[in-house]
Amino acid sequence: MFEVQYRRILEQWLLEDLGVEGDVTSKHLGLGGVEAAASIVAREPGVVAGLKFVEPLFKILDSACKVETRVEEGSDFESGASLLLLTGPATALLGGERTALNLLSRMFGIATRVNYLVNQLEGFSTRLLPTRKTLPGLRLFDKYAAEVGGASRHRYGLNDAIMIKDNHVALSGQFDSILESARESAGHMLIIEVECDTLEQLKHILAADRSMLKRMPRTRGVDVVLLDNMRPGELAEAVSLLKSHPRVILSEASGGIRGDNLREIASTGVDFISMGALTHSVTPIDLGLDFLVS
Amino acid sequence: MFEVQYRRILEQWLLEDLGVEGDVTSKHLGLGGVEAAASIVAREPGVVAGLKFVEPLFKILDSACKVETRVEEGSDFESGASLLLLTGPATALLGGERTALNLLSRMFGIATRVNYLVNQLEGFSTRLLPTRKTLPGLRLFDKYAAEVGGASRHRYGLNDAIMIKDNHVALSGQFDSILESARESAGHMLIIEVECDTLEQLKHILAADRSMLKRMPRTRGVDVVLLDNMRPGELAEAVSLLKSHPRVILSEASGGIRGDNLREIASTGVDFISMGALTHSVTPIDLGLDFLVS
Amino acid sequence: MFEVQYRRILEQWLLEDLGVEGDVTSKHLGLGGVEAAASIVAREPGVVAGLKFVEPLFKILDSACKVETRVEEGSDFESGASLLLLTGPATALLGGERTALNLLSRMFGIATRVNYLVNQLEGFSTRLLPTRKTLPGLRLFDKYAAEVGGASRHRYGLNDAIMIKDNHVALSGQFDSILESARESAGHMLIIEVECDTLEQLKHILAADRSMLKRMPRTRGVDVVLLDNMRPGELAEAVSLLKSHPRVILSEASGGIRGDNLREIASTGVDFISMGALTHSVTPIDLGLDFLVS
C-alpha cells in the first residue's frame, strides 16, 4: 500500500477535527515551540494493526514528528504494553492524538477479534473472510486490519468480482441465461460468485454450471457459491454436492455465524466463512497516548 | 446542515465501493435501463437517524432516484418496519445499497443506544454527551445520530473550546498562570473546560478561578470542569463544591460510565455525563434493502 | 458507469482548456446570450463509442445544453453522418467543442479498430483484449471504447488480478513456492495469471499447478497463462499442453500481434489475444462540430 492511496484521507480526518481555526487549546495555552514525547499504551490486551499509519498521520501535522514502533503488525500485546513512541512538537502530538487513537482502537479491535476467531478455526482448512460491511471511508483500513488479524481476502468493492444475488436474478430474468451471458461478457478476469439460500437453489446453480461447461468448456463458469443462512446440516450437504461437481467451485458460508458456532460451521467443510460483524460490530481496544513528562 | 458540508464525503464513499471500473455485477448482468423499487427494512427495533442522507446519496449515482421517507428522524420503529421507499434505476439502487446500509445501521445504532440511555436519565436534569471518540471521517454523522437520539452537544473538534487536561498542564507549567493567560488570550467567545481527577485538583481549580475572578472580574473564568473517573461519592462532593462556588461552573462526569451505573452517576447532580462508548463502541441496527419484485 | 466516476475528470479537462480566465474569444466577441445548434459530423467512416459522455460534458458548462444522440454506441457510421445534435448557449458549445472532439475522435478510433479486428476473428472462439497500455487519465474511456468495439475485458488496474511476470519471479525467488503462497495469500477472489515466454516455462508452470492441485485441491490454482511473444507453432503447442492439463487454465497470447497475423494466431486455439496497440497506437476518427447556421 502506498501513502498516495490514503494520504488525502488522513488529511481530511485531521481537518475534520481541527476545523478551520485549529486546536484552540494549544494555541491559547501557548504550546508553540514546546517539544514532547508520548507513547501509545494499551489499556487491555489485543493484536496490533495499523501502527504503520501513525507516522504518516503525525508527519502531515509536522514533519519533525518521529515514530518508533515497538511491535510488529499482527503481534499480540498485553495490557499496559507500550506500543509506539512518538516525539515531536507538542502541538502536533496533541493535534493528532484523538484521530490516531480513534483509528487505532478500531483497527486493533478488528484484528484482535479476527485473530481470536481464526485461532478458533485451527485444525480446519476453512478461512475467515471480512465483507464489504465496513464503515464508509474506512474500507482500506478495516480490510487491512482484518487481513493483519489473519482473515483471508474478500471483495474490496463492487468492481472486484461478480456477485449474483437473488435481487439480481429477480431484476434480470432467467438464472441460466444470465449466468452464461455474464460469463461471456465478463471475460476471464472476473470471478463469479452466486448466492443461494437453499439446496434446491444450489442444485439449480450446479446444473446451470454443468450445462455451461458443456457449451463453453474453456471458461471457469461459476467460481464460488455463497451459502447464505444455511444450517450446519444443509451446509454439509451443500459441501458434499460441490465436491461431486466436475469442477472446483468454492463455497462460502454466511449469515448467522458467531464466535460460538464458528467451529460447527467450519466442520461442515465449507471453504470460507464470511462475517459482516468482523467490521460492522467492532469492539475497540482501549488505547491511550501517554505523555512522557520528565 | 447543508449538502455542501457532506456531499464530497458521500461521493468519496461511493467511489470507495465502486472503484475505477464500477459495479461489474450490474454491468455484466446487463442491468442498464432496468427500473427498480426497494425499501429499507428494519430487522430489529430501534431509533431512526440519518435517513435524510439517503436521498443525496442515491441522487449522486442517478438523479432519477426518488426517496419517500416513512418515519421521522428520532422516531422509534419495530422490527420489520419499512422505513423508506427508494425507486430508480436498478444499477443505482444496487450501486449505493451497501454504502447506505453501512452508514445507516451505524447511525441507527448510535441513536438507539443514546435514546435508551437518555430515557434512563429521566427524572434527572443531567444531560448525556457524545465525545470526539467518533470514527475518522464520520464526525458529522456520529454527532448527528447522537443528537437525534437525544444527546446534548459537546465539542465538534479541537477548534471548538479550550479543554485543559493534565497533559496540557504538564507541558505548559503552572496551572494558575496558564489559566489566566488562556482566558486572556482566548477572549470571550471560547469556553474553557478543565479536567480534574481528584477533589484536590478541583479545589485547586476553583481557587484559581476565584483568584481570577478577583483580578479579572469581567471574564467568564472556567466554564466547565471535567470530573474524570471519579466514584459517585467523589462526584457528589465535587458537585457540592461547585454549587458553593461564586459563579456557575458546569460539571461533566466521564470515565467508567456504563448503562448500569448511569442513574447512580446522575444522582450525584452532575450537569453532564459524557461517554466515549456512544460513538466508539456502536452496535449497529440490522437493516436490509428489500427489492420490491412484482 | 455512474457520472460520479468521471465527472471530476470531465471538469478538469474543461478547465485545462479554459484556464483561469476562460474562452477569451467568446468573451470579446460578445457571444454571451447567443443560442446555437451544432452537430457532430463524421469526416470518415467508423464505429461510435463515447457519445454518452457528450451530454454530461456540455452540461458542466451550461445546464441548458441539450443533446440528441442519433446513433447507438457500437454502431457503424459512414463519412458525413451526423451523429449527435447539440443545442445550447453558443459560449458553451464553443467552450466544450475541442475537449469533446479530442475525446471522441480517440474513442471512435479505438472502437473502430477493435471492431475491425474482432470481425477478423470471426469463426474463431478467440477473444480480443485491450491491456493497461491506455493513456494516463484515460483508462476508463479507453477501456470503454474497446469494449464497445467488441473487445473482452482485461485488468482495469493493478488491483484487479495477480499477474506474475518474470520480474516478479526474479524479485521473489522460487516460482513454485511463490505460486502457492500467492494463492494462499490471495484467497478465492483474485485471478492468478502467469506469464511465460517459452514452452519450457509453461511446462514448469503446469507442473507447479499440478503439485498445488495435489496439496491444495480446493483452490483454483493458476487461472490464466500469458503466452508472450510466442510464434504460432509454439502457441499451438502451448494450447495443446493446456488442453491436456487436469483443470481449465485459460490462455492469452500477446506480443507482436498485428492485424495481418491475427487470424493465424487465433487459429492456434488460444482463448484470448491481447494487444497493447489497441489503446497505445490509436488512429483517431476525424470528427467535426458543424454549427447549424440559419
Add this chain to the structure above:
Amino acid sequence: MFEVQYRRILEQWLLEDLGVEGDVTSKHLGLGGVEAAASIVAREPGVVAGLKFVEPLFKILDSACKVETRVEEGSDFESGASLLLLTGPATALLGGERTALNLLSRMFGIATRVNYLVNQLEGFSTRLLPTRKTLPGLRLFDKYAAEVGGASRHRYGLNDAIMIKDNHVALSGQFDSILESARESAGHMLIIEVECDTLEQLKHILAADRSMLKRMPRTRGVDVVLLDNMRPGELAEAVSLLKSHPRVILSEASGGIRGDNLREIASTGVDFISMGALTHSVTPIDLGLDFLVS
C-alpha cells in the same frame, strides 16, 4: 514548470492504476521490503521528452526512489539505449511502471515525430506548431513534448488568444465590426488570429485591418491569419498579399499538411504550419522497464 502544476495529475494517474486496494500482485507475492533497480530502455530509436516527470512520479509512490537520467531532454537515442536508471523499493518500481511507460512512450513519440518534421523544414524560416488537439488531461505533457521536439508555441487553451473562426462570425454578425469591437474589448494583451479559407476572405480581413488601422492607429489590429486548407498556390499568393500589407500580420497554414508535403507548404513562405496530427495521431516509441537482476 513547477511540480505543483502537475503533481495532482500524476497522483490521479497512479491511483487510476492502483484502484482502492493497490497492486495485488506485489502484495500477495510479498514484495514488501525488496529493493530493486531497473532501467528504461528504448526498443527503437527516437527523441527524449518527459524524463523529468519520472522522478516525481515514482517519488509519489515512495520517496526512497532514486532516478539517474542518462540523456538530455530533446536528445536522440538508438534502439537499445538505456535512458534512465531507477532504484528503490520493488513495489514502487512495479507500481509506477505502466503509468510511466504509458506516458513516456507517447511523449517520446510526439517529440520524435516533431523532431523529424522540424528537420524537414531545414532551410526554411517556417516554424512548426502543435494545436489544441491534445488528449484531454494531457495538454501540458503533449505541448511540452512537442516543444522539446522543436515545435514553436501555439495556444495552450481558450484563454490564450482570440481566434476568430467562421463559426464565430456566423454567430456574431458582420466581420468588420466584430473585429474592431473585439480589439477594443480585448485590450493590448491578447493576440487576435483570424481564420480564412479563401483569398477572398483574406482580402476582406486585410481590408478590415486597414480600416481599423485608420480609425485605431494605436492598436495591433489583426496579429495572425490562419490560412486553412489552402493549396500551395493559394498559400503563396496569400503570403504575398500579407507581405504587402502595411503592418506585419503573421501567417499560419493548417489543414491537410503531412510529412510529404511539408516542404512544399513551407516553400510558400508561410510563417507557421500547424498540424493537429502532431498530438492527435501519435505513434508511441516502444520503451521497456528492464529490471536489473543480479
Add this chain to the structure above:
Amino acid sequence: MFEVQYRRILEQWLLEDLGVEGDVTSKHLGLGGVEAAASIVAREPGVVAGLKFVEPLFKILDSACKVETRVEEGSDFESGASLLLLTGPATALLGGERTALNLLSRMFGIATRVNYLVNQLEGFSTRLLPTRKTLPGLRLFDKYAAEVGGASRHRYGLNDAIMIKDNHVALSGQFDSILESARESAGHMLIIEVECDTLEQLKHILAADRSMLKRMPRTRGVDVVLLDNMRPGELAEAVSLLKSHPRVILSEASGGIRGDNLREIASTGVDFISMGALTHSVTPIDLGLDFLVS
C-alpha cells in the same frame, strides 16, 4: 465565464464560514423549515459588479433559493437601492449572507472606483488597467469587477504574456540578446512587454527592437513598453519616441498614479495606465441583506 470555473471556490468560501458543524445559530434556534425573503440593499451609492455570483452561491446551499436581480452589472445605484431579491429557506439565506456581502462589497468597491477613474479619463484615448495585485484567490473576481467598471484587460496570470522587468534582465544577461531569443522561443502567440524606468532605457529597447526588426522582420518584436514611475514630462517624451518608432509599440504608464494626477498622466498620450491600487486598496461599498419580515 462558466460556473465550473468558480464553483469550487464558492464552495470553499462557504465551508470556510460554516466549519464542520455548520451554522449553530440557525440550528439551535430551530430555523429549519422556515422560508424567508431578503434583499441586498445599498447603504451608499456605487456601481454594480458581481451580482451574477449570488445565485450560484446560494444555490450551493439550497437549490430552492431564488434570486431576482434588479440592476444590470455595471449600472449605478443610489444609497438605499434594493439591488437583488433573494428568497428561500431562512437557513440558506443566513448561511450565505456574510460570504455574499463580503464578496459583493469588495467587487462593488472595485467597480465603483474604476468607474469613477474611467470617467475621469473622458476625452482621452488612454485606457485604465488593473494589475495582478489582486488578492490571492480572488483574481477572477477582482478582474471581473474592474472590467465591469470599465477597465481594459491586463494579464490574468504569469502565463498570459512575457513581461521583462529589470530583475529578469539582471538574472539573464544582455537585454538585446535576451529579447531576440525570447521572441524566437515564444513564437507568435505571446505578447512581449518590457519595463523601463528611464528614457535611456527606452531608447535602448527601441534600438534593440529596430535591430530585431532587421534580422527578424516577420515577428512582432516588442509589443508594449511599461513606463514605470516616470514623471509626466518624461512620459510625454517617451510617447513621442514611440510614435516615431517604425512599428506600433504600445505604452503603459504605471507607478505613483492616483486619482488626482490621472488626467495629467493621460494627457501625455500614453496608451494605457495601470494602477495596482484598483485591486489592492479597495474601499468596499456598504451593503446589507435586509430580511423582509411581514
Add this chain to the structure above:
Amino acid sequence: MFEVQYRRILEQWLLEDLGVEGDVTSKHLGLGGVEAAASIVAREPGVVAGLKFVEPLFKILDSACKVETRVEEGSDFESGASLLLLTGPATALLGGERTALNLLSRMFGIATRVNYLVNQLEGFSTRLLPTRKTLPGLRLFDKYAAEVGGASRHRYGLNDAIMIKDNHVALSGQFDSILESARESAGHMLIIEVECDTLEQLKHILAADRSMLKRMPRTRGVDVVLLDNMRPGELAEAVSLLKSHPRVILSEASGGIRGDNLREIASTGVDFISMGALTHSVTPIDLGLDFLVS
C-alpha cells in the same frame, strides 16, 4: 496552526497566477537553472504579520527555496527595512513573488492598523475584535493578522457561537422562549451572544436572562450582548445595566466606530469593541521583493 490547514489554499493561489502553462517569462527567457536571492523590503513603516507563510509558499514551488526571517511576527519595522531573505531558483522566486506580496501587504496592513488602534486603547481594559467581514478565502489569514496586531478573538465562523440578531428573532418568534430553547438545545459548549440596538431591548434581554436563571440556574444563560450602533451615552448606560446584572454578561460595542471615536467608546466601559473595517477596508503596506544582484 498546521500547514495542512492552509497548504491547499496556498497551492490554489499559486495555480491561479501560474495558469496551466506557468510563467512564460521565465520559460522563454531561459531562467531554468539560475539561482537567485531576494529580500522582502518595506517601502513604508508597519507591523509584521504572516511572514511564516512565506516559506511554505515558496517551498511549494521549489523545495530548494530557503527563507531567513529577520523580524518577529508582531514587531514594528521602518520604511526600508529588510524583513526576510529568500534564496532559491530564480524561477521559483519570480513564480511566487506576486502571490507572496499580495498576501503580505494585506496582512501587514491589517496588523499595522489593529496595532495602532490597540495602542489607542491603552489605559482601558476594552479589547478590540475583528469580525467575520474578512475576504472570502482569507478568513484564516485575516484573523491571524488581526490577532498578531493585538486584537482579541471573535467568531471564526458560523459554527463558533450562537449570535442572535433581530433577523433571527423576526424569523423565530418570541425572544424569551427562543432564548431558553436555544440554551437548552445548544448545551454547555456554545456561547450565546445577543444583539440589541436600544436600551429597551437590552432590558428585555436581561429580564429574559434573569427569568432563565430562575428556571435553569445551572446554565450560563446569555454570555455576551452586542450593543449595536449605540451612542456613547447609551453605551455607558448599557454597561451600567450589565454591571448590576446578577451574572457576568460581557458587552461588545459595534457600528460606527472609527479611529477617532475609539477612546470615547472605550471610556464607556464596554468589554469589547468590534470593527468590520479591520478586515474589510484594509490599506495594504507597500512591500517589494528586491533581487540581490551581485
